Amino acid sequence: MKNKNYMKLEFASKSTNEAFARVVVAAFASQLDPTIEEISDIKTAVSEAVTNSIIHGYENVEGMVTIESRIVDNEIEIIIKDEGKGIDDLEKALEPFYTSKPELERSGMGFTVMETFMDKLEVVSELEKGTKVRMIKKFKSLPNKE
Amino acid sequence: MKNKNYMKLEFASKSTNEAFARVVVAAFASQLDPTIEEISDIKTAVSEAVTNSIIHGYENVEGMVTIESRIVDNEIEIIIKDEGKGIDDLEKALEPFYTSKPELERSGMGFTVMETFMDKLEVVSELEKGTKVRMIKKFKSLPNKE
Amino acid sequence: MRLILDTIDENLIVKFKGELDHHTTEEARNKIDMWYFEKRKKNIIFDLRELNFMDSSGIGLIMGRYKTCKENGGEVFIVSSSSNIERILRMSGIYKIISVYPTVDSILENSLEG
């Protein structure tokens, strides 16, 4: 039997919700019996994407961030979306160490972290429309039986 | 300054998600610095409402359960909704010990638990449309500053 | 949730660890009943001390076993110490028909004396 599950979370783009978002995705992923390292990878990747939506997408104006997640067998898909200002030059944005906000002491490592800690990363962005980050991770463990 | 926050969660009506729903609401409420007892009250009330949507609303057919939550100052509002079969006789349903599913060993205490553990409970239901439970709890603690 | 089953004399001892909700009661119910009947026990002792969450599904589970035990001339006992679990047990009125004890031993001593 296929192990399947789905959830969607929307929340206000407040920096207090970065920790909340991590807890939610980690709790959802926990049904896959992940290792501590796998959970840490997912929490870090989610934290990067959610932080980006809050500080780059909405630039601290309040908007809504959406996280959608699907589990199929031992694979988790996580989509993090905002309707913020979007990314002008996506290729440059994806480069390690590039940041448009050095004054906020951003390291420019966000996308690199997501890419390294997850198995797959896709970014779609449109100026003035928003940004959508899609990540996939395959877990080593066998899924829990229902 | 007013302490305000908002989140909305949708998930598949699977019984594994009962624990997930509790964790999410507890994590969201944790910004109010609740006591262990207050968190336990909220987790129990959420568990009752979500379980009802899964077993009574959808009768184990898969549908979506929605939890919306708002924090304003030291008050949390939690709305749990399904688009399941709805409740025929709401007055009877709210009576302690009444259950339409004694064969599943339901205790008929769900609504009584929600009422006792939260400060306010409102139920709206329409046959074949679904059920919406709205609960409010005021926390004793002062809200965290941002 | 972890379920630990044990027997002493004519008692089945059911120990829960973790969270007891609708999902986990479904898993526990069959195992408890199987042990109760296969090992021909009379009484069930629910040890709830290591449970950190229980909702009304747990009440339903205990009440269901209460009926089974009564039908077989047995009794149900509860061992509990956590205040959160106590609150829902008290609310449910279950203490009107089932006695609560602080330890498993205090039940066993009592039933030996009786």
Place this chain on the structure above:
Amino acid sequence: MRLILDTIDENLIVKFKGELDHHTTEEARNKIDMWYFEKRKKNIIFDLRELNFMDSSGIGLIMGRYKTCKENGGEVFIVSSSSNIERILRMSGIYKIISVYPTVDSILENSLEG
């Protein structure tokens, strides 16, 4: 997140407990800089051993303090032992410019000798 600040000689020791993300770095940054300048310290030692989460915001915070220290003729040191934190530190290339030690004492001994 809890931030514990301490000074030994010309070193400011910054100890984090809990989770270091964008939200909590914002809280920590001002306090660290205030102590650094008010107490006229030269070096900063980041003790990350009790951190159970850090994302790239933490890298940004450390790199920012690295610049400040360099401008004031000082240095930055890291104390770390958790493998999860190690992974993001290594990935960021921060170890090319900042040295990591297993304990605070091993840094203090080193700088005394040096």
